[in-house]
Amino acid sequence: MIKHNDPSMDLLLAELPAAPGIVVSNDSSLNFDATYQVLDFSMRQQSDSVTDAIAIVLHKPSFSIDPLQIFSQVLETLAPNGVLLIVDTFATGFSTVGKSKLNLLSDFLALANRFNFKLEREQTLTTDEPNQQAEFFLKFTKGTYPKWRLSYLDKTDIKRMLGLFENTFHHVMSLEFQQWKYADPESLTICVWEEDKLIGSLGGMPRKVLFFGQVQTVIQIGDVMVDVSKRGILTKTGPFFRMTATFLERCAGFGKPFLCIFGFPNERHMRLSEHLNFYKEVGRILEFSWPALLKAPSFFTSLIEVNTNNINDLSLKIDQLWLTMAADLQNNVVGIRDSQYVLNRYLKHPEKEYRVFLMQHKLTRKVTGLIVLHVQDGRCNLIDLVAPLATIPALLVQVRYLSNTLHCERLFVQISNTFAEYFKTEAYQQEAISIPIAKDTWGAGPDYKDLVDAWWLMSGDMDFR
Structure with missing residues (x-):
């Protein structure tokens, strides 16, 4: 028998399988009857020796429950038809930005089902409607071992x-x-x-x-x-x-x-994910190209190549460029492109060699843009840029000439469709590439409709580039 002062323990007492047997519990203050062999739950996290517990009891745990870790552990610890008993506070809904310390009850129950744990009892103990949370008693019975x-x-x-x-x-x-x-x-x-x-x-x-x-x-x-x-x-x-x-x-x-989640699925994955209500398409990545220029377009533009040795000295200039670009994109969604990002994403890439350049005026020394290039198989790819949007057409002219000095015949760039007009400059050609941009729609979060055509994304934003 369990001796207790907490009313919620009456539920645990009523649902606990009959002794004898192994019970794993997180609460050392509970006085279980001596006919049970009681093991500490925290110790179980470091041991795989028990596989035949008749019950696992999680009573108002002080630690934050990671549902995937919990069900993975309980799956291996409980005997067939063993029970998982939980008294804890769960969120009943989320409606604000920011990470909650609570698990959403509906997500928790969905994951339990994927592990073949049958919900036998769900009882609300206390409610806090203004904060969208409540304390619940949950009883699950372990079913067959999941195939997947x-x-x-x-x-x-x-x-x-x-x-x-x-x-x-x-x-x-x-x-x-x-x-x-x-x-x-x-x-x-x-x-x-x-x-x-x-x-x-x-x-x-x-x-x-x-x-x-x-x-x-x-x-x-x-x-x-x-x-x-x-x-x-x-x-x-x-x-x-x-x-x-x-x-x-x-x-x-x-x-x-x-x-939210974003990504660049292939067409088949995009259609499947829309069918399953995982994602919706919110835009497209398009590709444009230009012939390289044989003659320098401006005497007054000079280049500074950025590398791991000088990026600290140039960080203020790069960060100022980013702030200027960010001001142009206040009504959009754009990955932060400050000097730390440039260093980690491009200059510290373990396999690919990117060329990063700052463009500046020879006389005024004013920095006008940062470009990231990747040369492969004779084509020059403008992977990323940091610049005021209005300067993009002029910047592209300079990069077309730089492509020639890098022994490439054409310059290529991939950009989200919303900003394509900035790249439709003299002698441009639109290529056949069109890659979906996906945003999640599975749970409560920003409405995907508000993100349609809102993203600034280039090929450097793709994890596989």
Whole structure:
């Protein structure tokens, strides 16, 4: 029997399976009857020895519950038909920007279902309607082991993820590149397993943006992979749905770590995601090109090549350029492009060599723009730029000449459709490329309609460039 002073424990007492048996609990103040073998939940996080507990009790835990970690752990700890009993405060809805300390109840229940935990009882204990939260008693019974199991990507599984990447995209992602790409501590990857085989993976990389004039953090999806033998399973219980829905519920929207999700899916993935209500298309990346110029267009423009040795000295100039560009984009969404971003994204890339230049007037020394170039297979790609929007046409003329000095016949640029007019300058040619820009629609968050044609994005914003 449990001795207690908390009324919520009456519910636990009534629902606890009959003794004897192993009970795992987070609350050491509970006086369980001696006929139970009671183990501490925090110790269970460091041990995999118990697989036959009859119950796991989480009573008003002082730690923040990560639902994916909890269900992964409980799945392995509980015996068949064992019960998970929870008394905790959950959010009943989110309507404001900013990360909440609470889990959204509907997300929690959806994830429980994906782990084949059956909700046997849900009871509201107290409510706080103004703050959209309530204390609940929840009882789950463990069902059959799920055919497709979800988890976070563990460091020990990175090589398997790289193998899945190679099988999916038919080229190799190096370990060094993977570690650089997901270096941000807030990065995460959701995995799907069939027994011990990794069959699906979806990654996310945080990005600081100027969101209609306000600094926010969003997350960019990338490396969306499902084993070729499972790609035809497009139901709401299949691998793709499980990992994508879990990722969206974990990451995006009001009350979540990231305000929204964006990405660049292929056409098939875009249509599938719209069908499943994961994402909506909010724009397109278009490509333009120009012939290189053989003659310098202006004697008064000089170039300063930016590298890891001099970027600290040039950071004030770069940051001022960014502030000027940001002022032009107050009514849009644009990834922050300050000197620190330029350093980490381009100059510290582990595999690709980018050429970064500041343009300035020879006489006044006024900096007019920053450009990022990547030369490959005889084509010069303008990957990124930081400049006042009105100066883009003149800047392109200079870059066309620079393309010639880099032994390229044409200059190429990719830009979101909203800003295409700035690039339709003399001798331009529009190429066939048209890449969807996606924004999440799964949970409560900024309305995707408000983000249609709102993004400034270039090829440098794409994780695969």
